[in-house]
Each structure stands twice: as structure tokens, then as C-alpha cells.
Amino acid sequence: MSDLTTPPLLEIRDLHVRFAVRNGQVHAVRGLDLTVHRGEVAAVVGESGSGKSASMLATLGLLDINASASGSVRFDGTELLGAPPPVLRSIRGGRIGMIFQDPMTSLNPVLDIRRQIAEAVITHRQVSPRQAESKAVELLEMVSFPDAVRRARSYPHELSGGMRQRVMIAMALANDPDILIADEPTTALDVTVQAQILDLLRSLRQSRELAIVLITHDLGVVAGLADTVNVMYAGRIAESGPVVDIFHRPQHPYTIGLLASLPRLDRPDRELTPIGGVPPRLYEEPEGCSFAPRCRYAVEACHEVEPPLERVEASMVACSVLPMRSRTAEGSL
Ligand SMILES: Nc1ncnc2c1ncn2[C@@H]1O[C@H](COP(=O)(O)OP(=O)(O)O)[C@@H](O)[C@H]1O
Ligand SMILES: [Mg+2]
Numbered sequence: 001m002s003d004l005t006t007p008p009l010l011e012i013r014d015l016h017v018r019f020a021v022r023n024g025q026v027h028a029v030r031g032l033d034l035t036v037h038r039g040e041v042a043a044v045v046g047e048s049g050s051g052k053s054a055s056m057l058a059t060l061g062l063l064d065i066n067a068s069a070s071g072s073v074r075f076d077g078t079e080l081l082g083a084p085p086p087v088l089r090s091i092r093g094g095r096i097g098m099i100f101q102d103p104m105t106s107l108n109p110v111l112d113i114r115r116q117i118a119e120a121v122i123t124h125r126q127v128s129p130r131q132a133e134s135k136a137v138e139l140l141e142m143v144s145f146p147d148a149v150r151r152a153r154s155y156p157h158e159l160s161g162g163m164r165q166r167v168m169i170a171m172a173l174a175n176d177p178d179i180l181i182a183d184e185p186t187t188a189l190d191v192t193v194q195a196q197i198l199d200l201l202r203s204l205r206q207s208r209e210l211a212i213v214l215i216t217h218d219l220g221v222v223a224g225l226a227d228t229v230n231v232m233y234a235g236r237i238a239e240s241g242p243v244v245d246i247f248h249r250p251q252h253p254y255t256i257g258l259l260a261s262l263p264r265l266d267r268p269d270r271e272l273t274p275i276g277g278v279p280p281r282l283y284e285e286p287e288g289c290s291f292a293p294r295c296r297y298a299v300e301a302c303h304e305v306e307p308p309l310e311r312v313e314a315s316m317v318a319c320s321v322l323p324m325r326s327r328t329a330e331g332s333l
Contacts, residue, residue, distance in 0.1 A: 007077070009179055009211050010036040010059075015071035015081075017054045017063065017235075027282045028054045030235035031071070033309070036179065039209040041201075043222035043243070045258070046232035049279055052215045055232075056181050060098065061088035076178070094124045097172030101184035103164035107156040113140070113167045114152035120174040139170040143200060162193035169200065179211040180204075186221060198225055219258045223247060231255050234279050234290035241315025251317040251324055253295045289319070297323040 017029035029051040036042045044052050058069040059080060073080040075091065092098065100106055108116055117136035121127060127135070133152075140148035143166040156164055165185060172180055182201070186194040202225050204210050214226060222229055222243065229246040231239045231254060239252035250256045257275035277294035280286050289295070292302040299321060307320040 006038065008035045008074075009038045009040075009076055010034070010213070011072075011074045012055070012059065013072040013074075015055060015058060015069065015073065017051065017058050017067055017069050019054075019064070020066045020068075021283075024283055027285065028235055029058065029069075030282070030285075032232070032235070032237060034213075034230055034237075034240075036211050036213060038178065038211055039205070040228065041205060041212045041214060041226045043214045043216065043226035043229045044232060045216055045219050045222060045229060046238075047279055048217055049281075050232040051235040052217075052232055053183055056183055056213065056215060060092055060096065060181065061085070062092075090124070093120060093172075094175045095178050097175075097177035097180045099165070099168045099172045099180065099182045099185050101187050103161070103168045103188075104156065106168060107164060109156055112153045112155055113159070117167070117171050117174060120171045124175045135174070136170070139174060140167070142173065142204075143167075143170045145170065160193075161189050162196060165189060165193075165197055166200070169197075169204075173204070173208075173210075176208075177210070179213065181213045181215075183215045184217070185214070187216070187218075194221065201225060220262045231258065234286060235282055236290070236318065237309055237316065238291065238319070239315055239317045240309075241313075245314045249313065249315075249324070251312050251315055251322055252291075252319045253297050253321070253323060254291050256324065257294075295321075297321045 012032055012034040015029055015032040019026045019028055032055050034042065046052055057063045059073045061080060061083065063069060069081055071081065075096065080088065114133055114136045117139055118129065118132035121132040121135050137148055137152050140152055145151065145163065145166050159167070186197050189197060198221060201212060205212055214222060216222060226243045228240065229243050230237055231252065233254050238254045239246065239250065246255060247259065250259055261274045275294055280290050286306065288303040288305055289307055292298040295302065301320060307318045309316045309318045312322060312325060
């Protein structure tokens with residue numbers, strides 16, 4: 001379990017990411033704060049384009065050449081923003097493991113999977129190729145890759161999407177990381193396989209005390225795995241807090257909308273209500289709250305001032321209306 005008395009393992013403060021584009025810039029991440037403790041699973045949730053990947057790429061020093069990042073990203077006491085490339089290279093794939101959405105583009109089509117995992121081991125450790133290959137098979141067994149000994153010589157195209165994602169997870173775990181950054185790890189998979197990969201992450205987290213940053217646009221996948229949920233909208237946190245509070249006492253209208261658009265097993269007859277409209281494109285700074293144009297609770301002031309992130313019960317919320325809170329106060333919930 002997470003230990004809240006020790007300093008955080010990963011601490012992102014006031015992170016900004018800007019991309020230079022033809023007619024100006026896109027301010028994709030606008031002051032992100034994110035804290036992850038050892039052994040903790042932090043979900044980062046938001047619609048496509050909300051700045052989830054840009055935040056993580058900035059954290060890992062992997063942003064495109066047209067990007068600039070500012071703020072602070074501390075990993076176990078070391079500042080990563082602006083750290084020298086050798087420091088970043090040794091942390092990436094070492095103490096920080098990464099998996100991305102599409103394993104096919106991240107795997108090398110001409111090497112068998114045992115070789116690829118072995119290379120991930122050799123990059124960070126002084127071991128012989130033979131030792132690395134036997135470690136690769138061990139890692140495949142750890143991620144429940146069926147018949148690992150025999151099938152370790154398979155090539156990526158011979159595997160299903162779920163099996164390829166298991167290979168990616170094995171590679172990410174090659175050097176016994178403290179934290180795994182998983183960017184939409186199940187988005188490309190069908191629902192059954194998605195559940196298997198989430199189960200795998202859950203058991204790895206337990207057996208290895210692994211911290212995980214789980215990035216997803218689907219709030220539904222985080223319920224059984226995350227300790228904290230960080231809802232991003234237009235490059236900022238709209239709401240963050242313990243998973244139970246986010247699911248049972250959401251405060252921000254955007255979180256309320258995301259939850260309302262989830263299918264629920266206990267209420268199959270419920271109408272699903274997706275949030276209308278689209279997020280702003282961040283070529284210019286939004287005036288007022290960036291969610292206000294889509295928000296059914298917005299009042300005039302919402303269009304004028306961007307609300308700061310403030311504590312509401314166990315969560316942090318950036319909303320000046322807080323519709324649920326006033327309803328609770330009136331006793332009408
Ligand atoms: N290399 C890039 N150049 C220009 N804009 C980019 C680049 N990468 C991302 N963006 C923009 O930054 C915003 C955030 O993107 P991203 O972090 O990928 O969103 P998410 O992962 O939440 O879907 C989007 O508006 C996207 O178009
Ligand atoms: Mg993304």
C-alpha cells in the first residue's frame with residue numbers, strides 16, 4: 001500500500017508544456033500538479049487532447065523538438081526537468097518503466113521478443129547476453145505470458161494485441177522499476193483483454209509494490225486499480241482526490257459528466273449522457289473556466305475568471321460553482 005508519511009516518489013509541480021506550431025503555440029499543459037507515492041496507483045483521466053501524454057513525455061524528457069516544458073518534476077529527490085540526457089536515459093527504462101498505447105509501433109518487428117526484452121536488460125545492467133535472455137524468459141513468466149519458454153522466440157507479428165502488451169510490460173519491468181508510467185495501456189485492446197491487462201497491473205502492483213501512473217481517457221478502467229484519480233481538462237487538473245471520493249462524491253461538473261457517461265452494471269436501464277461539445281484548442285489562453293462553454297452549471301462569472309484548484313473535502317477542485325456541494329448543503333441529494 002502507499003505510504004503517505006514518506007516523501008513522494010514522483011512530484012510534478014506547476015508543469016507547463018508548450019508546442020511551437022505554424023501560427024503560434026499550443027499551451028497543452030497549463031500548471032499541472034501530480035503527486036505519486038511509493039506503491040500508489042495514480043490515474044490521470046481526461047478526454048483526448050487534455051495534455052495527458054504531453055505531461056508524461058515532459059516528465060520523461062521525451063517531448064518533441066518543438067516543445068518546451070517548465071515547472072518541476074522531481075523523481076525520488078532528483079529534478080528531471082532539464083536534467084542532462086545521460087541522467088534521463090538511465091532513469092528511463094531503469095527506475096521508471098514505460099508502456100504506451102500501441103505495442104506494435106514500440107516493438108521491433110525484426111527481433112524476437114526474448115531478444116528485445118534481453119536488450120532492455122542489457123542497456124541498464126552488466127550481464128552476459130545469456131543471463132539477459134534467461135531474465136527475459138523470467139520476465140515473460142512474470143507477466144503471465146503463456147508457455148513463455150517456448151514462445152519467447154516469437155516475433156511481434158505472431159502475437160495478439162494482448163500478448164504484445166504483455167511483452168511491453170515485461171520490458172518496462174526489466175530493471176525492477178519503482179514506478180510504471182502506462183499511457184493508455186489498454187485502449188487498443190478489446191474489453192476482455194483490457195480486463196486481463198488491468199488484472200496483471202493490479203497483481204504486479206501488489207507483488208512488487210510498484211507505483212503506477214495510469215493514463216486513460218476512460219474513467220471506467222480506473223475504479224478497481226487506482227488509489228487517486230486526477231481528472232485533466234484543457235491542460236489543467238479539474239479535480240483530483242482519492243478514488244472513492246471521485247466516484248462517490250464528484251465535485252467538478254466535468255467529473256460529474258464523465259461519470260454520467262459511464263455504463264453501470266447496477267443500473268443497466270440508465271441513460272448514458274455524454275458531455276456535449278468539445279474541449280478548447282489551446283492556441284490562446286481560455287478566458288474564464290475552460291469548461292464553462294460546455295458546463296450546464298456555469299454562471300456568468302465562470303466565463304470571466306479561471307477558478308483556482310481548491311480543497312473541497314478530501315479532493316482538490318477547480319470550480320467556482322461546486323453544484324454538488326450546494327445541493328448537499330440544501331439536503332436535496
Ligand atoms: N508535437 C506536437 N506539436 C503540436 N501540438 C501537439 C504536439 N503533441 C501534442 N500536441 C497538442 O497538445 C495537446 C495535448 O496533447 P496530448 O498530451 O497528446 O493529449 P492527450 O494525451 O490527453 O490526448 C493537443 O492539443 C495536441 O494536439
Ligand atoms: Mg495521449
